[in-house]
Amino acid sequence: MQRRTLLKLATLAGASTLAGRIPLAFAQDKTPIKIGILHSLSGTMAISETSLKDVALMTIAQINAEGGVLGRPLEPVVVDPASNWPLFAERARQLLTQDKVAAVFGCWTSVSRKSVLPVFEELNGLLFYPVQYEGEEMSRNVFYTGAAPNQQAIPAVEYLLSEEGGGAKRIFLLGTDYVYPRTTNQILRSFLHSRGIQDSDIQEVYTPFGHADYQTIVADIKQFAQGGPTAVVSTINGDSNVPFYRELGNQGLRAQDVPVVAFSVGEEELRGIDTAPLVGHLAAWNYFMSVENDTNAAFKKQWFDYVKSAGLPGGEQRVTNDPMEATWVGLQLWKQAAEKAGSVAVDDVRRAIIGQSVAAPSGFTLTMDGNHHLHKPVMIGEIQADGQFEVVWSTPEVVRAQPWSPFIPGNEGKPDVVS
Numbered sequence: 001m002q003r004r005t006l007l008k009l010a011t012l013a014g015a016s017t018l019a020g021r022i023p024l025a026f027a028q029d030k031t032p033i034k035i036g037i038l039h040s041l042s043g044t045m046a047i048s049e050t051s052l053k054d055v056a057l058m059t060i061a062q063i064n065a066e067g068g069v070l071g072r073p074l075e076p077v078v079v080d081p082a083s084n085w086p087l088f089a090e091r092a093r094q095l096l097t098q099d100k101v102a103a104v105f106g107c108w109t110s111v112s113r114k115s116v117l118p119v120f121e122e123l124n125g126l127l128f129y130p131v132q133y134e135g136e137e138m139s140r141n142v143f144y145t146g147a148a149p150n151q152q153a154i155p156a157v158e159y160l161l162s163e164e165g166g167g168a169k170r171i172f173l174l175g176t177d178y179v180y181p182r183t184t185n186q187i188l189r190s191f192l193h194s195r196g197i198q199d200s201d202i203q204e205v206y207t208p209f210g211h212a213d214y215q216t217i218v219a220d221i222k223q224f225a226q227g228g229p230t231a232v233v234s235t236i237n238g239d240s241n242v243p244f245y246r247e248l249g250n251q252g253l254r255a256q257d258v259p260v261v262a263f264s265v266g267e268e269e270l271r272g273i274d275t276a277p278l279v280g281h282l283a284a285w286n287y288f289m290s291v292e293n294d295t296n297a298a299f300k301k302q303w304f305d306y307v308k309s310a311g312l313p314g315g316e317q318r319v320t321n322d323p324m325e326a327t328w329v330g331l332q333l334w335k336q337a338a339e340k341a342g343s344v345a346v347d348d349v350r351r352a353i354i355g356q357s358v359a360a361p362s363g364f365t366l367t368m369d370g371n372h373h374l375h376k377p378v379m380i381g382e383i384q385a386d387g388q389f390e391v392v393w394s395t396p397e398v399v400r401a402q403p404w405s406p407f408i409p410g411n412e413g414k415p416d417v418v419s
Contacts, residue, residue: 036092150401170230201204218247230258266317298361380392
């Protein structure tokens with residue numbers, strides 16, 4: 001009896017010692033978790049992407065101040081692919097194989113995303129992509145925190161055709177010459193056909209990255225508009241937006257006459273431009289800096305405090321925008337998923353993130369769907385003289401992303417969730 005009691009006590013003591021050692025071992029693992037930031041900080045796309053790098057660093061600093069992830073600090077690894085699409089793939093491979101990052105937040109253009117996609121799929125990496133895009137993709141290695149066409153492009157054009165949006169009968173499709181504008185405009189052309197708009201009332205023009213002379217194109221828009229109520233849908237990307245909008249002002253193309261709705265122009269691209277001649281032109285996004293709610297107020301305060309403390313160029317003139325919100329949301333979702341899984345391993349996070357939600361600065365709760373896209377609201381904003389946007393139309397609820405557009409033949413039977 002005495003021997004049995006002693007054995008029992010010894011077993012309990014051993015279990016207690018072991019139970020004490022396991023948490024201690026985990027608690028002592030303070031090695032940083034590396035997070036990749038893959039954005040162009042030079043070249044034609046730097047005007048848009050630099051702020052995404054900045055807001056990612058801000059969010060990582062916030063997460064670290066709150067105790068990190070699984071008790072470990074996050075360590076950002078920033079690389080600059082310099083608006084060079086093949087270089088995006090090289091830098092992605094570097095982040096995954098050399099730096100051993102747990103996840104990557106990056107890319108803007110679809111051509112950069114398509115450049116890195118084979119690398120992430122080959123190496124089983126995880127990319128959070130923060131920008132609206134043309135759909136037609138659903139990779140198990142990518143989480144799309146920007147908008148699919150049914151969350152931006154299609155509602156925006158439907159608004160232009162409506163009485164509220166001006167009742168356009170002719171559409172001028174103007175974009176940068178790469179996959180996102182061309183595929184989006186293919187979708188929009190089919191959508192316009194479904195609304196009774198004929199090809200004779202659709203004009204489609206593309207310019208290269210970095211294009212700076214829009215004098216002839218703006219004159220062509222004015223001429224095209226002589227045929228009836230006209231609107232311009234702009235999928236121009238990067239720093240070409242600056243000369244395009246300046247030329248609109250130079251030639252007096254007012255929103256009352258020919259409204260322009262942009263899908264890649266937000267507060268950041270308008271910063272530094274005289275927006276007085278552009279008042280009334282439009283942009284379609286899922287967030288605007290001007291929306292009023294407590295979450296956005298806190299987000300903006302956090303941003304301006306970070307701008308000041310980090311001494312970022314532009315100071316008080318810096319702004320927030322949609323892809324910045326999407327970057328912030330993506331990092332919050334990744335953190336929640338890692339903590340739910342108890343792991344930062346790609347496969348564990350990928351499973352845990354589905355169904356995760358974040359109360360976003362847009363004022364809506366955004367949830368990650370099984371199709372690797374967020375449920376998002378749709379907003380249309382009018383440019384104001386101060387470079388901000390006044391929201392003139394919004395969906396009352398979030399919209400589920402539909403990556404495979406029904407307006408492109410052959411999309412029937414495409415998967416609804418990522419396998």
